[in-house]
Each structure stands twice: as C-alpha cells, then as structure tokens.
Amino acid sequence: MANKIILTGGGSAGHVTVNIALLPELTKRGWNMVYIGSEDGIERELMTPYTNVPYYAIKTGKLRRYFDWKNFKDPFKVITGAYQAYDIIRKEKPQVVFSKGGFVSVPVVIGAWLNRTPIIIHESDVTPGLANRIAIPFATKVCTTFEETSAHVPSQKVEYIGAVIREELLQGSAIKGRNTLFFTRSKPTLLVMGGSLGSKRLNEVIRDSLPLLLQEFHIIHICGKGQVDETLTHQAYRQFEYVTDELPDFLATADLIISRAGSNAIFEFLTLQKPMILIPLPTSSSRGDQIVNAASFQKNGYAEVIPDEQVTKDRLVQTVHQVYEQRSIYMGNMQKVKKRDPLLAIIQLIEKTALSDRSRNKKEK
Template sequence: MKFLLTGGGTGGHIYPALSVVREIYKNNENAEVMYVGTSRGLECKVIPKENIPFKTIDIQGLPRKIGKEMIYFSSNFAKGCYQARKIISEFNPNVVLGTGGYVCGPVILMAWLSGIPTAIHEQNVVPGITNKFLSKLAKKTMVSFEDSKDFFNTKNLIVTGNPRASEVNELSLDKAALTLGLDKDKKTLLVVSGSQGAEIINHNFIKIIEDLIKNKWLQIIYVTGDRYYNEVNKKISSYDKSNIKVFSYLNEMPMALSLADLVLSRAGATTLAEITGFGIPSILVPSPNVTNDHQRKNAMTLVKRDAAEMIEEKDLKPEVLMEKIIKLLLDDQLLINMKSNSRELGYLDASCKVYNVLKDIAKTKK
C-alpha cells in the first residue's frame, strides 16, 4: 500500500506526520511512503534525515489582502498544483494525508481531482484556513480535541488526538534521572520556552530562579532556547546550581517529561500533545502572536478540564509565576488530580487511530 503525506512550515504540522509514518512502517513493513513539502519550510530539513522519500512543490501562503500579491499567489498556486499532480501521478498513492500548512492545499486538491481518497489532521483546537477548506474534500477530517468539532462543517469528522502523543514511551525514571543528573525522588519543574526561546517566559522566570532553587525539595530543568541560553547562564553563574540544569535545547526531552511533576510552557499543539501524553500538570502561557489566537484556545481545552492553569501574557509577572508554581508543587492532591485529567486528554493511541483511518479510506480508491 502507498501512503502520501504532506504538511509543513512548522514542527506542529511535521512531527505528527512523522509519528504517523512510524506507525505505518510498524504495521506494514512493505508500505511505500512519500512526503511532499516545500524547499523553504522546516520539513525540508527534518524529513530527509528520517530517510523518508521527499519531494517539494513551490507554494506560498494565501495573502491577507487583495492586491498584486494575490496575482502572484494565483500563479504560484497553479504551479504548485501542476507539480503536485505530477508527483501524485508518478507515485500513485492509495491514500493522501495532510497535516496542515499551505503546502497541503495543492496536494490534497490534486489528489481529490485524481480520485484518490484523502484525509486531513488538525492539531490545534481552531483549524487553519487551509484545513477548513480541505475538510470539504477529505473523506475523513481528524482532530486532536473534542472542542474542534465546533469549527468544522462536515459529517466525516473523528477525534483521534495528536499522533505526537503516541511517541511517549514508558521510560525508566532511574535512567532518566541518571542521564540528566537529577534526583528521581525530588519534585521537578520543567520549563520549556521553545527552540528559539519565548522572551516573556524567560525574562519572568529568570527573576525567580534564585528564590526557587532555595527550596531543596525542588529541582528544575530549564530549556531556554538558543537566544537566551548565554543570558541565563550569566545570571545564575553565582548561584548554587546543584538543583537546576540549564539547556539551550534538549534532545532527551522525553526523559525530562518523564521526570516532570509540573511544566511551564507555551501552548502549541505539539507541546500539549507531549504534556498530555505523559499526563503532566502544566502552567501555560499562550502566545498571543499566532493566527486565530489558537494557543489560548488550545490552553483553554486543558484548563476547562482541570489539567492545566493558564497565565495570559498581559498578566505574567515574576510574583504571579512564583506563587502559582509553589502553590501547585506543594499541593500533592491537586497535582494527582491534574495529572489524571491531563492523561485523559493524551490519546496515546492517536497514531494507531490515524493509521486505521487511512487504511480504511484507502479501500475506497477506484
């Protein structure tokens, strides 16, 4: 069976697709997979490293205003459709999956016109404009959250969860603690501010580190992002660093998550999939600078189910952050309840569900 996947621009679209590819190979070692992206997006760096056949098309996002940019977009879209149709014709997939990003537009459209069954997967609560349009063509529209049902006008919708959650492994706490140089018996706070680093999270957290590390029952894993790593290390150079580990980026993130009792982070879809996959309580600071305010709506899905607490950027201050962190970490029963609620949102079988949907709709190919 042949599977064609497409999705790009950000890790939030790419890594769920990668999880599905791994599930495909796990269940069907003879499966053929092709990935279609762009030459400018993150996918052109990530996918080839996974030894997945990769093709690119030329496409850009839809302009927000009508003008000269729209004329260029129309020409570019037509070119992308031509390239997508050629790839589809040569590969002849049984089914096509789009996980988001404007690259999905031409690929899903050309597959649909070619009579090939298609499906899409939306990671955020609020869908992007591309997925809202493509849901009208897709045999199945898959979503990560129950709350997403309100944003799609289709009967072919199924809640699968985010395939990224299926990447969670049952890790040995002893091994995780040894690898990271931590104590598995201490309360652990994991602070993650993204690959580049969220300025407002870093600037507020830096101001409370000294007071936090005075609590010897607490240890901190702090992933600063590249931009803030040197600044943070300079700030804490004179502190007792026996109970804090600082990283610019952490390859062993699953180990950090397995140790964490509480996470402080943004509210991107992939981050929340990992958090709920491990069933970790969280303090979420959604970015207001995203389309459709989708991070705040992602966060609210966890908040409404008592799996997380949220601080909006306008309300974020060092003293507010300090109070919330200490309050949660000292309340064992609250953490237990939040952990259970978070785990219920985890959808650890998400990749399997998506694979089964693809396998079923592939049978409808004429």
C-alpha cells in the same frame, strides 16, 4: 503491490510530529511512504533521519491574516506548488494523502484533489487553522483531536480520534533523564518549553524568576534556537535550544511543566499525566488557537492558564507553587480521561480509505 501514502505538513514541529508518529506503524504494515514539504521548512530537517521516506520539496507561500506586500506574490507560489504536487502525486500514485496542515499542505491537498486521490486531514486545535480551513472542502475525512472541533467541520467528514502521541515519548526514563542532566532527587524538576521556535517573552520571565524558582526546583529550559543565555550557569539549571533524542527522558523527569499551548505538546503532557501551566500565544502573534486550547484544558482541570499579557515574575512563581502543591488533583483529573488509541484509529482510517480507493478504481476500469 504495497500501498503507498503521501504525507505532508510543515511550518512548525507541531505540523510534522503526527506524521512522524505514523511512520513506524505504517512501515510495520508494509506501506511505502513519501513526504512532500517545503524547500527550507522545519519539516525537511525533521524528516532527514528517515532515509526510507523520499522527500519532495515544493514551492509554497505563507497565508497571512494581515497586510503584507508578500501577500500579492505568495498566491503564485501556492499555484506553482500545486502544479509541482500534482506532478509528484501523478508519478507516485498513492492511495491516500495524509495532511497535518501548515502552509505547505495547501498545494499538496489541491494537487491530490486534481489527481482524484483521497485526502485525510488531521486538525490538532479546537478550531481549524487557515490552511486546514482552505483544505477541508477538498478532504475525504478530517481527523480531530478535540471533540469540540466537530462544530467546525462538515458532519459527514469529521472523525474524532483524539491526540496522536509519539510512541517514544512513552518510553522515557526519569533516572536516565536525571543522570543526563546531573540532577539529584533532592528537588522536583520543572520543565519549561516555549514551542519549536522558542518564546522570547517566556524565556525572559523564566530567567527573571530563576532566583526564586531555583530555591525549590531543578529546571530544564528548552528555550529555542539562538536563545540560550551563556551567562546563566547554575547546577540546578540546564538550557537547551531544542531537544530530540533526550526529550522522552526529560519529560519523564519532569514533575511540572510550563509551556505554550500548542495542541500536540499539551496532549503529550496530558498523556504522560504532567501537571502544567499554560501560557498561550496571544492574538497579536497568532490566530488565538492556543488560547482556546488552553481554556479547554483549564476547564477540564488539567492545567492552570496565565494569559501572555498577564505573565509576571510574581504571578508565575505563585502559580508554580500552587500547581505543584495541588499536583495530585491535576493528575487525578488526567487519570479520568478515557483511554483511546488515536494512532490505531488513524491507521485504520487510512487503510479503509485506501481500500475504498482501490474498489473505486476497479469499478472505473
């Protein structure tokens, strides 16, 4: 009988992309896969193309660090979701649950624990998010992207594996990207990404800087849903709400990237050896994880960082020129990174955990 795994994670694209990266290899190895996500989260949309992976939607509540009247009713949604997840897991009987984090993962992890199903958690950031902090006590193993994360996870649970990169991102074609964008090689290309939901502030600064930046760069601007400015038209400037199929080619085309500092995205840039300028989300709109991620990358010489509250047109343009002129230094630092195969490491951990679970069940019988 084939092994079965339940995948979970959602709320943002970053909480889904690692799961998506696992799908091809799990399929190749004969695993049956099931996804548990929220009723209307981005994970449901991103999983739609994978028709071989059944999707179960459950209730979930948002875990807030600030006062909101919804904080009084959302715990009941989490409890409802945990009962729903418990029933799904009892019916599906997976050998392993793999959680990427996000609010929806909490009831799934609790449901798995109640079913005595082994749980593997993946943490992308230096410091675990609130959902993963709640889930870690229930986990069998916690995979980390940053080595520094081991200080925040019980030593017997931590597995440093590095960043999981989607295989298709490594197959991009710069020529195809330029042809799609109608760009020539007369100028280098600057790619701007504001995260899966976009960044209003980042968009504003980029657009204020266009008259100066377009003198020297072609610009690909991925600006978020509903944030395309139709009044801006220039042969060297292309705007997109969100990019999926074309992203590998656009990344291959880019000579320099401006981005927020979500872990999955910046490790993708690192793997592709793209010099970057990171503008992490401020603590006023996040828990500060992107600030820590960006600081780690700056310390290692992979990126320059501009704090969100210090972003101006002049500072941005100056930093773009600086990083582009010194791009060989940043790329050289990236080339020194020890080569790892995090995807294989996670797959092997999943298979080892499944084997242990089978052995345990046999002994109990």
